[in-house]
Structure formats: structure tokens, C-alpha cells
Amino acid sequence: MSLHAAESEKVVSAAIHEINHIATLPEVTLRIVELVEDPTATAQDLHRVIANDPALCSRILKVVNSAFYGLPGQIGSIERAIVLLGLNAVKNIAIAASLLKLYRAGDMGPHFKARDLWAHSVAAGAAGKMITDAIRTGMADEAFLAGLMHDIGVIVELQYDRDRFAQLIDELSIDEDGVPGRDMMELETRIFGATHQSFGRALCEKWKFPHSLAVSTGWHHNPLDLPEEGRMLACIVHIADKLAGDLGVGFRLDQTDLEISDDVLDVLALPREKLQEIAEALPEMQSEVRTLLS
Numbered sequence: 258m259s260l261h262a263a264e265s266e267k268v269v270s271a272a273i274h275e276i277n278h279i280a281t282l283p284e285v286t287l288r289i290v291e292l293v294e295d296p297t298a299t300a301q302d303l304h305r306v307i308a309n310d311p312a313l314c315s316r317i318l319k320v321v322n323s324a325f326y327g328l329p330g331q332i333g334s335i336e337r338a339i340v341l342l343g344l345n346a347v348k349n350i351a352i353a354a355s356l357l358k359l360y361r362a363g364d365m366g367p368h369f370k371a372r373d374l375w376a377h378s379v380a381a382g383a384a385g386k387m388i389t390d391a392i393r394t395g396m397a398d399e400a401f402l403a404g405l406m407h408d409i410g411v412i413v414e415l416q417y418d419r420d421r422f423a424q425l426i427d428e429l430s431i432d433e434d435g436v437p438g439r440d441m442m443e444l445e446t447r448i449f450g451a452t453h454q455s456f457g458r459a460l461c462e463k464w465k466f467p468h469s470l471a472v473s474t475g476w477h478h479n480p481l482d483l484p485e486e487g488r489m490l491a492c493i494v495h496i497a498d499k500l501a502g503d504l505g506v507g508f509r510l511d512q513t514d515l516e517i518s519d520d521v522l523d524v525l526a527l528p529r530e531k532l533q534e535i536a537e538a539l540p541e542m543q544s545e546v547r548t549l550l551s
Contacts (some may be wrong), residue, residue, distance in 0.1 A: 268450035272417040336494030380543040384497035410457030
């Protein structure tokens with residue numbers, strides 16, 4: 258590990274330790290994550306945990322019965338939802354429903370509002386699911402959560418050191434259209450000593466999320482830097498992030514270039530015509546998912 262990488266890891270570790278009392282998911286959600294990652298866990302085990310939280314039950318059923326999943330008929334019980342969707346899908350819905358509270362405490366002047374970051378993240382989650390549906394990878398739920406989580410490192414920065422975060426936003430030289438004139442990750446490295454990718458990856462690891470989710474969060478800007486066998490989800494999130502940025506709503510301060518390279522599309526065997534179809538359908542899907550999770 259280079260000296261710079263070692264110093265960056267120290268910064269990230271200190272930040273995650275410092276904000277541990279702030280950036281937490283509800284205990285029931287962490288228990289669900291732990292349970293689903295246990296290969297011996299059953300649908301009955303998951304049902305017992307979720308049944309103790311009526312508000313979470315209601316939210317999960319609301320999402321399951323939406324057009325987002327397109328299931329036939331109305332699903333009236335968590336037990337039935339688990340059977341139809343599987344443990345992993347229900348876990349991801351529970352996490353998504355719990356994340357919103359982390360985006361409620363963060364406005365830094367006219368150029369950064371946490372709710373804008375939430376809107377962007379929801380769009381990226383919706384786009385991630387649409388991409389995986391299009392290429393039939395069977396990763397739709399994982400891609401939805403990965404898209405929703407990809408910029409969580411920005412929240413880490415905000416909660417860790419508001420003064421430095423304010424300096425970061427000021428130095429981005431944002432124009433009247435909300436587009437930054439400087440590279441956000443270069444500034445993050447100078448101001449914080451690490452980027453939102455590294456902070457986000459570390460938080461995923463702290464929460465004991467699947468390794469693939471930590472990787473996609475940690476490399477969503479540069480997925481081709483990953484080994485070939487481990488870059489698919491990061492490429493999905495990379496594309497989803499740019500499609501969400503192209504909507505013109507929400508956060509996009511980390512993006513100065515919305516072009517999607519042929520090399521990334523080739524990893525997914527995703528034709529540009531299909532990409533265009535997803536881009537055209539995304540505004541409606543983003544709006545629906547945001548309403549479901551709000």
C-alpha cells in the first residue's frame with residue numbers, strides 16, 4: 258500500500274469511528290441484514306424480525322405492491338412478500354426504507370441540500386434496477402440498493418466535518434446551472450484526505466453489507482479499475498449515476514462529464530439503443546420510487 262493510500266485509510270477509519278453514533282441504521286434493519294447474510298436463515302426467521310416493526314411492514318408492503326415490482330395481484334402479508342420476492346429483496350427494501358433519515362439533516366447553503374442527494378440516489382437506484390432488468394442479470398434488487406447507496410460517502414463527509422464539507426462545496430465553483438467547475442474528487446482528496454467513494458465503501462463495510470455493495474460504492478466513478486470478474490455491479494452503478502445526473506434534478510456535484518463510455522457498456526453488453534430507452538423511462542420511475550420511499 259502506498260503512503261498516500263495508507264494515509265487515506267487512516268482518514269476514512271477515523272471518520273467512520275467518529276460518526277458511528279450518527280450514521281446508524283435502525284436496529285431492526287441491521288438485524289435483517291445480519292439475518293439475510295446468514296446462510297442458515299429462513300423466511301420464517303426474517304418474518305419474525307420484520308413482524309415486530311409495524312411501520313416497516315407497512316412500508317415493505319407498499320413497495321412490493323407498487324408498479325416497481327409489477328407483481329400480479331395485491332400482496333397482503335409480509336410472509337407472502339418474502340415467499341414471492343425472496344429474503345434478499347425484502348432486506349433491500351427494508352434498508353431503502355431506513356436510509357431516508359440520514360438525508361434529513363444536511364443543507365449547506367444554496368448549492369448543497371441533502372434532499373437533493375436523496376433525489377439523485379433514488380434516481381440512480383431506479384436506473385440500476387432498470388439496467389439489470391434490461392440485461393437480465395437477475396441482480397435487480399442488488400442494483401437498486403447499490404444505486405441508492407452509491408453516494409452515501411457524501412453524507413459521511415457532511416457528518417464528519419461540516420466545516421471542511423462547506424469548504425469543498427465553496428471550492429467547486431458551481432455555475433448557475435448547478436454544474437461544478439472543478440473535479441470534486443480531487444478537492445475531496447486535498448480537503449479531506451479521501452473521497453466520498455472511500456468513505457462510502459467503509460460505511461458499507463461497517464454496516465456489514467455484502468462485499469459487492471461496498472465495491473460498487475467504492476468504485477462507481479472508476480469501475481474499470483476493478484478486476485474484470487468483479488466490475489459488473491460497479492459498471493451498472495456507474496451508468497445509473499450518470500443517467501440520474503442527466504435528469505437535471507438533484508445532486509450532481511461529483512459529475513463534470515455525463516458521457517458513458519463504450520468500454521463500460523461493453524462490460525454489460527448493453528446497446529446504446531437500450532440505454533436510451535432506459536433514460537427516457539427513468540423520470541417516471543424515479544418519481545414513483547421517490548414517492549414510495551418518502
